[in-house]
Amino acid sequence: MTNETLQFETANGPTTAFVSLPDNNDGKAVLVIQEWWGLNDHIKDIANRYAAEGFVAIAPDLYRGRLATNPEEAGKFMQSLAIEDGLDTIRCAIESASLAHGITHFGITGYCMGGTYALRSACEVEGISAAAAFYGDTPPEEILQKLTVPTVFISGTRDAWINPEKVAALEDAAERFELPIHSVKYEADHAFFNNTRPEVYDADAAKDAWALVIGFFKDKL
Numbered sequence: 001m002t003n004e005t006l007q008f009e010t011a012n013g014p015t016t017a018f019v020s021l022p023d024n025n026d027g028k029a030v031l032v033i034q035e036w037w038g039l040n041d042h043i044k045d046i047a048n049r050y051a052a053e054g055f056v057a058i059a060p061d062l063y064r065g066r067l068a069t070n071p072e073e074a075g076k077f078m079q080s081l082a083i084e085d086g087l088d089t090i091r092c093a094i095e096s097a098s099l100a101h102g103i104t105h106f107g108i109t110g111y112c113m114g115g116t117y118a119l120r121s122a123c124e125v126e127g128i129s130a131a132a133a134f135y136g137d138t139p140p141e142e143i144l145q146k147l148t149v150p151t152v153f154i155s156g157t158r159d160a161w162i163n164p165e166k167v168a169a170l171e172d173a174a175e176r177f178e179l180p181i182h183s184v185k186y187e188a189d190h191a192f193f194n195n196t197r198p199e200v201y202d203a204d205a206a207k208d209a210w211a212l213v214i215g216f217f218k219d220k221l
Helices: 041-052 071-080 083-101 113-124 164-176 203-220
Strands: 002-010 013-021 028-033 056-060 105-111 128-134 151-156 181-186
Touching: 002 083, 013 041, 013 083, 028 041, 028 083, 028 113, 041 056, 056 083, 083 105, 083 113, 105 113, 105 203, 113 128, 113 151, 128 203, 151 164, 151 203, 164 181, 181 203
Parallel strands: 028 056, 028 105, 105 128, 128 151, 151 181
Antiparallel strands: 002 013, 013 056
C-alpha cells in the first residue's frame, strides 16, 4: 500500500485527507471519519488497515490540521465544528477522491464523533453506498428518515454517552420507519475499538466488529 495527502477546497477553506491506497484498486473506497481527537495516527492506522483489505481509504481532516491532546481540548474542537461544515468536508472529499482515483463506490465509517458524521452522511450525502457507524450520536428523526443505504450501527452496552437508551431509541426509529439499519451491541465501553486507549479498548469486541464491518463493506460496495 502507499499513502498520500489529498488536498481540496471546502466552503470554509482548504483542508486535506489522509489517503491509503491498496496495491490493487478496484474502485471501492471507505471514508474513515475521525474521533473527536482529530486526524491522528490512530485514524491513519485504521485507514491503512482498510487499504490492506483492498479498499481505498480516505480520512478527511475535519479539524483542518488541529489535534487535541486532552479531552477538554477535544470537546472544544468538537463543539466548535458546525455539523454542516463537517458534512461539507465529507462531500468535498468524495468529489476530490472520485476525480483523483476514479472511485465509484464509497462506504463511510467513523468512531465517536466520526460515528455521528458517518450516520448523518449516510442520510444526507450523495455518493455513499453503505455506512458503519461506531458509537456515534443519532440525527433528528426527520433526517434519520432519509436513510436509504444499508447501515450497521455498532455500540457498547457500557457506553455512558451513546447509552443503551439512545441505542434503543435508534432501533425503535429504524423499526417504525423501516430503515436499513442493523444494530450490533457489544459488552464494552465507549471507544472500545481504539487500541491506543487501554482503559477502554476491548480486543475481542474490536476484532469481531472489524471482521463484521469488512465483510459488510465487501458485500455492499
